[in-house]
Amino acid sequence: MWISAPNISxxxxxxxxTGGVSPAPFxxxxxxxxxxxxxxxxxxxxxxxxALGLQERQLATLKQIHSCKVCIASEGAQxxxxxxxxxxxxxxxxxxxxxxxxxxxxxxxxxxAAVHAGWRGTVGGIVKNTIEAMCELGAExxxxxxxxxxxxxxxxxxxxxxxxxxxxxxxxxDAYFENNRIDLAACNKKWMLNLGLYENNIWHLNRCSFEDDxxxxxxxxxxxxxxxxxxxx
Numbered sequence: 001m002w003i004s005a006p007n008i009s010x011x012x013x014x015x016x017x018t019g020g021v022s023p024a025p026f027x028x029x030x031x032x033x034x035x036x037x038x039x040x041x042x043x044x045x046x047x048x049x050x051a052l053g054l055q056e057r058q059l060a061t062l063k064q065i066h067s068c069k070v071c072i073a074s075e076g077a078q079x080x081x082x083x084x085x086x087x088x089x090x091x092x093x094x095x096x097x098x099x100x101x102x103x104x105x106x107x108x109x110x111x112x113a114a115v116h117a118g119w120r121g122t123v124g125g126i127v128k129n130t131i132e133a134m135c136e137l138g139a140e141x142x143x144x145x146x147x148x149x150x151x152x153x154x155x156x157x158x159x160x161x162x163x164x165x166x167x168x169x170x171x172x173x174d175a176y177f178e179n180n181r182i183d184l185a186a187c188n189k190k191w192m193l194n195l196g197l198y199e200n201n202i203w204h205l206n207r208c209s210f211e212d213d214x215x216x217x218x219x220x221x222x223x224x225x226x227x228x229x230x231x232x233x
Contacts, residue, residue: 073085084113092113111134153185
């Protein structure tokens with residue numbers, strides 16, 4: 001049900017598709033989307049949160065818009081693509097099905113964040129904005145740990161030339177491309193390193209959302225479930 005990162009010390013996880021009640025094609029642990037029965041999604045969320053010892057009333061979520069907007073987390077739904085908080089007890093959750101969930105923690109200064117990083121957020125600097133928002137709440141870059149969850153892999157993420165050009169214009173060199181394929185995980189890691197995070201504080205699950213354990217919007221041609229990246233202190 002949940003995959004954890006070895007460098008994050010507080011409650012967190014990247015969900016898989018196992019352990020829930022949704023029928024195909026949303027089988028099994030679908031935590032979002034609009035086509036599955038709402039009762040299935042609600043039950044799955046309850047199961048997933050309980051597995052981490054969390055409660056839904058403390059949950060902060062997003063109406064994700066593929067932006068670079070960071071929200072100071074509050075219980076309920078906000079509009080944007082990253083959540084950050086220094087308050088204990090709030091549960092930050094981002095929804096993914098090819099885009100990368102990225103979790104951040106400054107364990108010394110007690111600041112956490114959750115990011116939904118698709119290609120638009122990646123090229124626009126959603127990671128940069130999130131780290132800066134964390135620092136405004138008291139985090140220090142040398143203490144920040146990052147965990148990059150499952151997402152569409154380098155070999156699977158083929159895009160049009162106009163998209164690769166946006167990345168080139170943003171300063172990403174040839175190491176991040178192969179023909180019209182982009183390494184989104186590496187691009188987000190570059191933002192982290194540029195902002196001063198230590199490389200040994202950055203962990204990557206290094207698994208592709210095309211794998212059977214995960215939901216993939218591209219693989220399943222849009223008819224699929226959603227996974228969560230979640231963090232709480």
